[in-house]
Amino acid sequence: MTILRTPLADGSARGIPDATVARLPVYLRALNALAEQGVATCSSNDLAENAGVNPAKLRKDLSYLGSYGTRGVGYDVEYLRYQIAREIGQTQDWDVVIVGVGNLGSALSAYQGFSTRGIRVAALVDADPKRVGTTISGITVSSLDDLTAIVEERAISIGIIATPGEAAQEVADRLVAAGVTSILNFAPALVQVPDGVDVRKVDLSIELQILAYHEQRKAGKEATA
Amino acid sequence: MTILRTPLADGSARGIPDATVARLPVYLRALNALAEQGVATCSSNDLAENAGVNPAKLRKDLSYLGSYGTRGVGYDVEYLRYQIAREIGQTQDWDVVIVGVGNLGSALSAYQGFSTRGIRVAALVDADPKRVGTTISGITVSSLDDLTAIVEERAISIGIIATPGEAAQEVADRLVAAGVTSILNFAPALVQVPDGVDVRKVDLSIELQILAYHEQRKAGKEATA
DNA sequence: AAGAGTTTGTGAACGCGTTAACAAAATCGT
DNA sequence: ACGATTTTGTTAACGCGTTCACAAACTCTT
Numbered sequence: 001m002t003i004l005r006t007p008l009a010d011g012s013a014r015g016i017p018d019a020t021v022a023r024l025p026v027y028l029r030a031l032n033a034l035a036e037q038g039v040a041t042c043s044s045n046d047l048a049e050n051a052g053v054n055p056a057k058l059r060k061d062l063s064y065l066g067s068y069g070t071r072g073v074g075y076d077v078e079y080l081r082y083q084i085a086r087e088i089g090q091t092q093d094w095d096v097v098i099v100g101v102g103n104l105g106s107a108l109s110a111y112q113g114f115s116t117r118g119i120r121v122a123a124l125v126d127a128d129p130k131r132v133g134t135t136i137s138g139i140t141v142s143s144l145d146d147l148t149a150i151v152e153e154r155a156i157s158i159g160i161i162a163t164p165g166e167a168a169q170e171v172a173d174r175l176v177a178a179g180v181t182s183i184l185n186f187a188p189a190l191v192q193v194p195d196g197v198d199v200r201k202v203d204l205s206i207e208l209q210i211l212a213y214h215e216q217r218k219a220g221k222e223a224t225a
Numbered sequence: 226m227t228i229l230r231t232p233l234a235d236g237s238a239r240g241i242p243d244a245t246v247a248r249l250p251v252y253l254r255a256l257n258a259l260a261e262q263g264v265a266t267c268s269s270n271d272l273a274e275n276a277g278v279n280p281a282k283l284r285k286d287l288s289y290l291g292s293y294g295t296r297g298v299g300y301d302v303e304y305l306r307y308q309i310a311r312e313i314g315q316t317q318d319w320d321v322v323i324v325g326v327g328n329l330g331s332a333l334s335a336y337q338g339f340s341t342r343g344i345r346v347a348a349l350v351d352a353d354p355k356r357v358g359t360t361i362s363g364i365t366v367s368s369l370d371d372l373t374a375i376v377e378e379r380a381i382s383i384g385i386i387a388t389p390g391e392a393a394q395e396v397a398d399r400l401v402a403a404g405v406t407s408i409l410n411f412a413p414a415l416v417q418v419p420d421g422v423d424v425r426k427v428d429l430s431i432e433l434q435i436l437a438y439h440e441q442r443k444a445g446k447e448a449t450a
Numbered sequence: 451a452a453g454a455g456t457t458t459g460t461g462a463a464c465g466c467g468t469t470a471a472c473a474a475a476a477t478c479g480t
Numbered sequence: 481a482c483g484a485t486t487t488t489g490t491t492a493a494c495g496c497g498t499t500c501a502c503a504a505a506c507t508c509t510t
Contacts, residue, residue: 019467025434029413043487052415056469063489071488072476088434089441096433108429109333112389113413117430118437157440158433164337181443182436188254188338190277198439200432204333205342206381207425208321209250209313211407212343214423215382216314218406244497268457289458297506316497317478 016087020061024088025117026051027058031081043074095122095156097180099171100163101131101141104186108162109137123150127167144174151178158182165189172199240411241312245286249313250342251276252283256306268299302396307409320381322345325388326356328365329411333387335362348375352392369399383407390414397424 016024030050034042044062048055061070062075069075069081085091098105099126111123122202124136127144134141142150150156161173161183168187175183182198185191188206193199241249251374255275259267269287273280287293287300293308294300310316323330327350335348349361351368359366367375375381384400386393386408393412400408407423410416413431418424 014361021438022435025431069488072486080243088438094437103332103335107328110261110328113430117434119433141245158436165275183339184432198436206250207409207427208344210247211425212319213246213313215407294458297456
């Protein structure tokens with residue numbers, strides 16, 4: 001008995017590899033760009049170039065969704081766009097709550113890129129009483145104590161942690177207790193969550209530290225040349 | 226002829242795998258936390274738990290740097306901390322320039338987490354004349370046209386793109402022309418750069434779209450249960 | 451000093467993701 | 481109608497990263 005790619009109980013979903021899932025939004029964006037240019041059909045080469053990936057990889061990724069292309073012709077932009085959007089759940093809007101409205105949280109709540117990708121910032125929450133009641137990007141900031149009520153009322157399943165690192169675990173615990181099952185963590189700290197809850201981490205410092213490492217290598221290389 | 230892990234011309238650097246490089250800052254953060262708690266020595270188990278990784282993976286990662294532990298004892302926190310910091314170039318500060326001081330750029334320029342990790346925001350640049358001359362987080366915003374002068378004067382090698390997607394390629398071209406060789410791209414767009422320039426991409430929408438995909442699967446699963 | 455207990459460093463197996471390569475299937479030109 | 485051409489979908493090989501498992505090396509107790 002070998003179980004492949006965490007199949008669903010209902011057997012309908014085919015179990016798409018994580019690496020592929022991470023690229024589907026990229027393809028979707030590329031398809032939207034092509035559609036705006038009035039392109040009706042594209043080959044895997046065209047789309048792959050727009051998405052910045054290897055064409056073979058693109059075709060393999062799409063093959064996990066189904067057989068939506070036509071040999072000798074390519075892909076219908078509009079049709080493929082819809083199929084990917086459906087697969088990643090972008091036919092509906094997803095409400096998210098942002099916890100922590102400091103500089104980063106405020107910037108995220110104003111971020112233009114979310115709305116066009118099916119993400120709607122539905123609520124802002126902060127632990128600081130001085131921030132509660134203020135309005136940011138048209139949304140009134142609520143107290144962290146009201147998190148559960150907000151999450152339940154608006155049926156929110158995705159939370160964003162934009163607090164300092166020290167508060168991250170406490171906030172994560174509260175989000176999970178309130179019923180959130182997916183968390184995007186911007187705080188520079190590890191958060192532990194129970195099984196069934198997904199956490200993705202975006203660490204701004206680490207991205208720059210990785211670049212700094214490569215810069216150092218480049219500098220060392222030319223010093224000995 | 227097989228070349229392993231992009232060895233350096235001088236032969237000094239051992240060529241650390243990318244996946245390992247990406248984790249070194251995580252280890253460094255965990256070590257700093259331990260040092261603050263007054264811990265002098267730790268085992269790979271201790272450190273791995275603090276960093277959220279498998280102990281075997283941690284040991285293998287560290288083995289690429291050298292043999293800095295003692296069998297039967299563990300790692301000296303302070304010593305290992307220094308060795309990792311040196312390896313990833315954190316014994317010096319890295320000046321970065323942020324291009325685009327909208328919501329996100331402003332938040333990044335105020336981000337507390339950078340300074341403690343050897344990242345210094347040295348300059349802010351924007352194409353909008355209305356923003357040029359204003360002061361954000363104590364830094365006066367310069368014109369995009371002055372980018373080359375700024376980069377040269379301050380010897381900046383790392384640039385951050387925090388503009389709308391449409392401007393990203395243009396900004397990337399200017400950064401590269403100015404002499405920047407590492408770019409962190411927050412814009413929702415692909416940027417093309419010449420060989421020798423590193424680009425890392427952080428896409429806020431995509432992170433949430435990936436979570437949304439998993440949410441959809443969870444929802445579908447229970448619907449048929 | 452020797453055995454029991456720890457913990458590192460690493461060789462080897464395994465699994466996932468990427469890429470090349472090609473057969474299958476469509477269109478196009480004559 | 482049929483051969484040439486295009487392009488997909490997929491299989492197979494390859495490479496990288498992860499993890500297990502264990503010998504080597506150290507400490508501690510007696």
